[in-house]
Amino acid sequence: MIAGGRRRRRKIHRFLGWGCAWLAAGLVLCCLADMVGTVLLRGLESFRWRMLWTPTSGSSGGLENALLGTLLLVAISVAIAAPLGILGGVYTAEFAGRRTARVIRFVAEILSGVPSIVIGYFAYLLLVQACGWGFSALAGGISLTVMMLPYILRSTEASLQQVPLTLREAAWGVGMTRFQTIRYVVVKPAMAGMATGVLLAVAIAMGETAPLLYTAGWSTMNPNLQLTHQPVGYLTYIVYKYIEMPFPDAHALAYSAALVLLMVVLLLNVAVRAVVGHASVLRFGRGRSPRSEDYRRAGGETWQIQRKRRRS
Amino acid sequence: MAAGIAASSPVVFLAGIVTIVVIQAIPSIRFSGWHFLTSLTWNIGNVYGGLEHEHGVTAASGASFGSRVFIVGTVASSVIALLMAVPVSLLTAVILAYRTRGVVRTILSTLVELLAGIPSVVIGLWGMTVLTPWISTQLGPLLSRAGGVIPYLRGPVGTGMGLLASGCVLAIMVVPIITATTRDLLLQVPTLYREGGVGLGMTDWEVVRHICFPCIREGFIGAVALGFGRAMGETMAVLMVSGNAVNLLPQNLYSPISTMAAFIADQLDSALTDASKMAVHALSELALLLMILTVATNLAARLLVSSGRWRQRRTGVDAP
Numbered sequence: 076m077i078a079g080g081r082r083r084r085r086k087i088h089r090f091l092g093w094g095c096a097w098l099a100a101g102l103v104l105c106c107l108a109d110m111v112g113t114v115l116l117r118g119l120e121s122f123r124w125r126m127l128w129t130p131t132s133g134s135s136g137g138l139e140n141a142l143l144g145t146l147l148l149v150a151i152s153v154a155i156a157a158p159l160g161i162l163g164g165v166y167t168a169e170f171a172g173r174r175t176a177r178v179i180r181f182v183a184e185i186l187s188g189v190p191s192i193v194i195g196y197f198a199y200l201l202l203v204q205a206c207g208w209g210f211s212a213l214a215g216g217i218s219l220t221v222m223m224l225p226y227i228l229r230s231t232e233a234s235l236q237q238v239p240l241t242l243r244e245a246a247w248g249v250g251m252t253r254f255q256t257i258r259y260v261v262v263k264p265a266m267a268g269m270a271t272g273v274l275l276a277v278a279i280a281m282g283e284t285a286p287l288l289y290t291a292g293w294s295t296m297n298p299n300l301q302l303t304h305q306p307v308g309y310l311t312y313i314v315y316k317y318i319e320m321p322f323p324d325a326h327a328l329a330y331s332a333a334l335v336l337l338m339v340v341l342l343l344n345v346a347v348r349a350v351v352g353h354a355s356v357l358r359f360g361r362g363r364s365p366r367s368e369d370y371r372r373a374g375g376e377t378w379q380i381q382r383k384r385r386r387s
Numbered sequence: 388m389a390a391g392i393a394a395s396s397p398v399v400f401l402a403g404i405v406t407i408v409v410i411q412a413i414p415s416i417r418f419s420g421w422h423f424l425t426s427l428t429w430n431i432g433n434v435y436g437g438l439e440h441e442h443g444v445t446a447a448s449g450a451s452f453g454s455r456v457f458i459v460g461t462v463a464s465s466v467i468a469l470l471m472a473v474p475v476s477l478l479t480a481v482i483l484a485y486r487t488r489g490v491v492r493t494i495l496s497t498l499v500e501l502l503a504g505i506p507s508v509v510i511g512l513w514g515m516t517v518l519t520p521w522i523s524t525q526l527g528p529l530l531s532r533a534g535g536v537i538p539y540l541r542g543p544v545g546t547g548m549g550l551l552a553s554g555c556v557l558a559i560m561v562v563p564i565i566t567a568t569t570r571d572l573l574l575q576v577p578t579l580y581r582e583g584g585v586g587l588g589m590t591d592w593e594v595v596r597h598i599c600f601p602c603i604r605e606g607f608i609g610a611v612a613l614g615f616g617r618a619m620g621e622t623m624a625v626l627m628v629s630g631n632a633v634n635l636l637p638q639n640l641y642s643p644i645s646t647m648a649a650f651i652a653d654q655l656d657s658a659l660t661d662a663s664k665m666a667v668h669a670l671s672e673l674a675l676l677l678m679i680l681t682v683a684t685n686l687a688a689r690l691l692v693s694s695g696r697w698r699q700r701r702t703g704v705d706a707p
């Protein structure tokens with residue numbers, strides 16, 4: 076009797092537990108679906124192709140200036156952040172001693188935890204005011220750089236760590252210097268991971284608003300190549316400002332901008348994951364060697380063993 | 388050694404941010420003192436009137452900078468977000484780790500990661516056009532009727548923009564972070580432990596509840612702290628749904644609020660119009676405060692995660 080009661084209670088607990096778990100997972104997926112669905116529906120209702128080649132005027136018009144502005148800002152920030160991040164990642168993974176590497180990793184982590192609005196405000200104080208650049212593409216691009224840099228650095232370092240030590244040893248064995256080893260041997264298998272990091276950082280930068288409010292300003296004109304003293308428009312600004320205006324035209328513009336933004340960011344995310352996931356499996360050989368996930372999971376330990384072996 | 392210089396760039400950027408923000412905050416610290424943390428009133432003063440001098444610094448007459456409203460708003464909205472996000476992400480992670488596999492797991496995990504990739508301004512847009520009307524017409528009245536026991540649940544629901552909406556939006560942004568980390572932690576729980584539990588006659592739920600959860604506790608707390616740091620620093624989505632309250636402490640779950648990050652973003656115009664530049668300095672101090680809070684939270688999270696790993700290694704538990 077008692078045993079039966081306990082058994083029933085345990086069964087009920089199990090049922091309740093898994094029920095709640097499925098409910099939670101369903102809730103998350105529903106939120107995602109509702110969000111993407113809403114933006115898709117309202118965005119498609121209001122999107123017109125001519126918006127892509129009409130600049131904004133007042134509360135209506137198109138998105139051309141904002142699209143070009145976003146592209147310009149992202150281009151500037153990638154041009155600065157990608158070399159810095161990739162070189163920094165190479166240094167951290169291949170050259171730095173254990174303590175230096177730990178310090179760099181630590182600082183990068185703290186930097187990635189600094190709120191984006193603080194980065195924007197810093198760029199406003201330093202670049203817009205102290206340097207006197209005014210609201211400009213360069214100031215916006217640099218504040219995006221600060222956001223992207225730790226991300227690119229960490230992903231570069233992680234993908235270099237996944238390259239097995241045997242490849243390096245083989246390269247050293249045929250008499251290559253450390254630079255040659257990295258240049259001709261190590262970078263190739265890590266390329267996919269590094270590209271993923273950069274592209275995902277681009278996706279993050281495209282969706283950022285807070286670092287740009289205080290640095291890029293807003294302009295209804297198409298950006299020209301003057302990088303300072305010239306405010307520049309960007310897509311997220313339209314979403315943020317135009318949805319608060321009381322005009323239907325402005326709302327249509329905001330939804331269209333959100334649609335364009337969401338599509339680009341999601342496609343970038345999905346495409347990168349699909350292509351790279353496939354490529355890294357092919358590159359490491361199917362079935363024989365572990366897949367990239369396994370490398371990542373075991374990353375810490377293998378890396379330490381590698382370092383120990385390299386030291387001795 | 389271009390690579391070495393590049394590697395030092397995060398250090399340079401971080402040092403630059405800290406230096407600039409601290410230097411610009413000094414006049415405000417001298418002007419407001421401890422008052423900055425305790426006062427409720429944020430008023431940049433009469434920008435067209437005369438200037439006043441106090442403690443050796445100049446500000447517009449009648450200026451008063453107090454950030455207590457924003458500190459309370461930041462912490463309250465982040466705590467509400469965590470109250471919602473923690474159970475949901477823990478349970479979702481359990482499903483991802485133990486109830487799905489192969490293609491389904493990959494797809495579901497990717498979907499959760501995509502949620503993290505959605506720009507915050509789009510989440511804010513959704514919050515403004517879908518979430519706040521829903522809170523205002525359905526969830527709010529329901530809660531205020533059901534929650535007679537807890538005083539904070541009662542009260543006029545208003546437009547729906549406020550503490551609850553901010554919490555919901557933040558929860559949506561935090562869930563993917565906690566879920567992804569927790570799923571990885573759960574996958575690291577040794578299969579032997581779980582098999583041992585099954586061998587003792589535990590149900591699969593009891594295995595999760597009594598074996599897996601204790602195993603990942605430190606790491607999970609670290610993940611939650613990480614999410615807390617993110618929630619406090621989030622700007623745009625909160626700015627769009629918080630109601631932007633100034634000089635007003637939240638009275639109930641539906642009161643309009645403002646967080647530190649959202650307030651900085653909102654005050655661009657006022658910072659530009661203040662001739663004495665004291666508003667710029669005060670915002671700088673607010674940014675400094677926000678940075679200290681989030682960085683401290685992140686450091687605590689890191690410490691917790693690494694101490695969890697350390698204990699795992701000590702007890703001889705290795706990744707499968």
